[in-house]
Amino acid sequence: MTIATLEGPQCPTPPTLAIVIVNFNSWPDCERLVEAMASSLERIDGRCELILVDNASETPPPSHFENRSGIQIILCPDNAGFAAGVNTAWRRTTARWLLLLNPDTFADADFPEKILHRIAFYEARTEGPPGLVGFALSNEDGTRQHSVGSFPTLAGCLREVWTPRSRRKYWSLGRTRPGPVPWVTGACLLVQASVMEQIGGMDEDFFLYHEEVALCRLARDRGWTVEFDDSITLGHLRPLQSRRVNPVLRVVTRHSKLLYFLKFRPRWEARILAWVITFEAHVRHAWCRWIGQTEDANAWRAVGSIARTLGSDRGLRGIEVRRFAEQSVRDTAPGCRMGSRRRLKGSRGDRPIRLDARKRSR
The missing domain is CATH 3.90.550.10 (Spore Coat Polysaccharide Biosynthesis Protein SpsA; Chain A)
Known part of the structure; x- marks a missing residue:
């Protein structure tokens, strides 16, 4: 750098x-x-x-x-x-x-x-x-x-x-x-x-x-x-x-919470939280689409994608998260659905997250 x-x-x-x-x-x-x-x-x-x-x-x-x-x-x-x-x-x-x-x-x-x-x-x-x-x-x-x-x-x-x-x-x-x-x-x-x-x-x-x-x-x-x-x-x-959380920041904050659980809490807690956030993202994405809040809907779609990926101990980290959030929120492609497996171009979101077994609660 x-x-x-x-x-x-x-x-x-x-x-x-x-x-x-x-x-x-x-x-x-x-x-x-x-x-x-x-x-x-x-x-x-x-x-x-x-x-x-x-x-x-x-x-x-x-x-x-x-x-x-x-x-x-x-x-x-x-x-x-x-x-x-x-x-x-x-x-x-x-x-x-x-x-x-x-x-x-x-x-x-x-x-x-x-x-x-x-x-x-x-x-x-x-x-x-x-x-x-x-x-x-x-x-x-x-x-x-x-x-x-x-x-x-x-x-x-x-x-x-x-x-x-x-x-x-x-x-x-x-x-x-x-x-x-x-x-x-x-x-x-x-x-x-x-x-x-x-x-x-x-x-x-x-x-x-x-x-x-x-x-x-x-x-x-x-x-x-x-x-x-x-x-x-x-x-x-x-x-x-x-203060109000803008759509990009919403993606980042959910990622940070999930990442903390993945690094420091028992695996079963991280998996359950990932499932809860995925469900929350589905519901909020559908509601935002219904009321015409496109950027918020895109943000919740990105949150769902992050939750599913981190739930398997893999995913984006650091600067990759910010880039993914920004690109996801401004994505205006019609017909984007919550279940789509859209990935950030050039990202390495399939990499395993670095975990140290000594850092995890038992």
Whole structure:
């Protein structure tokens, strides 16, 4: 992969913290976030760097980013997903800690300094620092936002049918307390570089969503702790659970959920979930066709195809999923039926998914 890098003046000593922002067509959000932290980054120059990975946005980065001290901009030639973007930044830094931030978060001017103070606190603990830390999130109006959850199970997925969308993946706010937790959202996630090295980075089979759940699961399986820390709060403008899911994203999110089950849950749970999603896709595809929502109907047809394929431990992964979803949604061929075995041209969807028996629950 060819990667172009725009670098401002860099400090020769390894930083303690690398703030990683993965962007796709969100330059205004990135510019707002970077400008908010700019003065703090200058004050702590050398201890913190900012790496902004752009996954082939349609427009170039703001020109004034090039002259910012401690900022690297990595321009990737294609959008290979969030995990791939994070891994690109991780491989380019020597920092001991990485802080993953969504572009649509909003921070105080001293936010990087607060994170460095928390890192110093973690590293001074007698029990040692946690492997991953999720900080508190708030909505634009200041109310708390859900950010901690239990690992997915089949029973939990079935209960989601009767759970408000805003809380399907997450613990209730009343249940969320500082300390060890199963997993935390990737919108604001602090992770030790040692964890990334031991695990091999984020799993790029996930194009978008559930990759942070998988990361936390793998870290815990290897003895690292995952913690929630509410001593710092970061605003988050557009969490998935509070916005409309477009047809392409619907395909991607269903793929990610199925892929997680295939990698980490018992085989029988993955097979049952694949059957349930296939049935859901049939029903929703028929309804969308009936009411004339062509793109949604195409998306559900693609979801059904993915569920049938992943149910046999094979299928698309990473960037292939995004390409398949985009092509499927814009497919306007008349008479396309749910049962058609349409495949993305040039895809390798018949490849087996990489599975590690040690990662699967028994």
